[in-house]
Amino acid sequence: MPSAVSSRGTLALLFGQRALMAVVTGLILVGGVWGSWGTAQYVMLTKGRERGTVVVADCSQDACTGPYRPVSAGSVARPRVRLDTSVGVRTGEVLTVVVKPGTDEVVRSGPAGVLYAWLPLGGALVLAGVVVAGGLRLRRTAWVMGGSGLALVTAAFVALH
Incomplete structure (x- = not known):
């Protein structure tokens, strides 16, 4: 019987860890969108x-x-x-x-303005990719998120210079 209790406890801890990392990832992404929308609304909705x-x-x-x-x-x-x-x-x-x-x-405004406006989201995607890889152990998803964020940051840099 002790192994069943220990197994349930381990399962509960694992679920709690994953739930917490999912919440942290969500907060990072919401913060990125929130930070971007302050400028993006003017550039995109003209x-x-x-x-x-x-x-x-x-x-x-x-x-x-x-x-x-x-x-x-x-x-x-x-x-x-x-x-x-x-x-x-x-x-x-x-x-x-x-x-x-x-x-x-x-x-x-224009393409450079749109990319610049969404720059905070690009940074949030890179950071969230690290959290997803380490905390949620979803490596493919993390690579997609991090790569998308890096592509957005790079495109903004190229468009502005």
Whole structure:
């Protein structure tokens, strides 16, 4: 009889470990989507949003600025808008952008903007792949997740440079 109890206890621990690792993986992926959606919603859902171009005039340590020229109906020209410098921009470059509603902050649009917006999800996929491989022992799934994340990060890097 002791071996049956021990076997059930081991089975319960194994189930608990796998359940915990599945929850951790889910939280990592939800965090990646949450971190990405803050920017991705403006880049991907552009209908009704102000779209235009920015000529990068000046870059500081944390942001670049420049004049905004509208290309969508209802959009208003602005003498100066702000763009994060982490998006691989250079002074004098002309970028297509979407204006965040109610602000003078813009996000890069087009394929490079979409890839940049989903960059946090790419990092989360790589991290989740490690958790899936080590905690859930699902190596093929882990390789797919990690590889997808690495491909997304690499594509964003290439598109932005």
